[in-house]
Amino acid sequence: MRTNPNGGSVGRELLFAYIMRRIDHTPDLATFVLKTEPRDAFSWLPGQYCTIGIDDGKGGIVDPRPYSIVSCPEDGVIELFVELVPPPDGNLTPKLWALKEYDHVRLLPKAKGKLLFEPAFRNHVMVATVTGIAPFLAMLWRHFREQTLADHRFLILHGARYQDELTSRYRNELSDLATLLPDQFCYVPAITKPDEERNRGFLGAVGRLPSLLEGAIASRGFVAEETIVYLCGNPDMIVAAKTIAERLGCVTREEQFWKPAKEALR
Ligand SMILES: Cc1cc2nc3c(=O)[nH]c(=O)nc-3n(C[C@H](O)[C@H](O)[C@H](O)COP(=O)(O)OP(=O)(O)OC[C@H]3O[C@@H](n4cnc5c(N)ncnc54)[C@H](O)[C@@H]3O)c2cc1C
Structure with missing residues (x-):
């Protein structure tokens, strides 16, 4: 891809994606449902990511x-x-927030990412802060639709400061799955600010994900050699939870959504 003098990137291979649906969960959390033209122009594996940006009006x-x-x-x-x-601080997201349904974004043509489901392990522990749940949802939908290996067991830890950041859209789906398949699937929603009014009535776990991880793994009876821990979202959570998972002897995989503060300054 080349760069144009106006700051955008130019590439004939860029796709258009229309915002079919936008769901605002809180003032700063939203789901964007995009559709490409043609429909199958973009393909990916569950767990991968796409790259989107604003149309510069000049093909970039x-x-x-x-x-x-x-x-x-x-x-x-x-x-x-x-x-x-x-x-x-934010560059793309304030512009995305100004878009509405039927507006479009530009999409790079190839999905990327190596945070993929690893079927060789029996136990799959997925640890996510807020939007970090995204790749795990794709992996889970694919797995439970196909029911490829019923022997796989899942434990999801999803953390946020406030319960509405876990969003009813995803929280309800995960809770329903846990009710339906209690032996195969366990969902632990967690918040860090239990005393705040916004968290009134919350019935899940309280505390930071790294401090909940060891107990959650133990409660499911997962043996380290059969367990993979996937970590996604906030880099500080990932560093802390990875240390614990590795101390327990589990294999880990991760996707950091941004650079930790110290690294960003280097
Ligand atoms: C592989 C990968 C997958 C990602 N997937 C998602 C996703 O599913 N959902 C999502 O919301 N974001 C995701 N991100 C982050 C996303 O790419 C953007 O960085 C983010 O949306 C902010 O974009 P921006 O242009 O507004 O700000 P940027 O210019 O990208 O960043 C501005 C500053 O904010 C920091 N930052 C970026 N994201 C956050 C955040 N969530 N909280 C606090 N600080 C942040 C950056 O490190 C930087 O210092 C992903 C990042 C990577 C690398």
């Missing part, structure tokens, strides 16, 4: 950023779960 893309995909290719749409990073 402005502020391209990667987003993990919530949906599976068979859904026919690209569903993204996005957090607003307000100005002055």
Whole structure:
């Protein structure tokens, strides 16, 4: 891809994706359901991410950023779960927030990412902060639709400061799955600010994900040699949870959504 003098990137291979549906969960968390033209122009594996940006009106893309995909290719749409990073720090997300249904974005033609389901392990522990749940949802939908290996067992830890950041859209789906398949699937929603009014009535776990991880793995009776721990979202959570998972002897995989503060300064 080349760069144009106006700051955007130019590439004939860029796709158009229309916003079919936008769901605002909180003022700074939204789901964008995109549709490409043609429908099958973009393909991906559950767990991978796409790169979207704003159309510069000259065939290029402005502020391209990667987003993990919530949906599976068979859904026919690209569903993204996005957090607003307000100005002055955020670049693409404030522009995305100004878009409405039927507006379009530009999409790089290839999905990327190596955070993929690893079927060789029996136990799959997925640890996510807020929007970090995205790649795990795609992996789960694919797995439970196909029921390829009924022997696989899942434990999901999904953390946020506030319960509404776990979003009813995803929380309800995961809770329903846990009720339906209690032996195969366990869902632990967790918040870190239990005393705040916004969290009134919350019935899940309280605490940071790294401090909940060891107990959650033990409660499911997962043996380390058969267990993989996938980590996604906030880099500080990933560093801390990875240390614990590795101390327990588990294999880990990760996708950091941004650079930890110290690294960003280097
Ligand atoms: C592989 C990958 C997958 C990603 N998937 C998602 C996803 O599914 N959903 C999603 O919302 N984001 C995701 N991100 C982050 C996303 O690409 C953008 O960085 C983010 O949306 C902010 O974009 P921006 O242009 O507004 O700000 P940027 O210019 O990208 O970043 C501005 C500053 O904010 C920091 N930052 C970025 N994201 C956050 C955040 N959530 N909270 C606090 N600080 C942040 C950056 O490190 C930087 O310092 C992913 C990132 C990667 C690398």
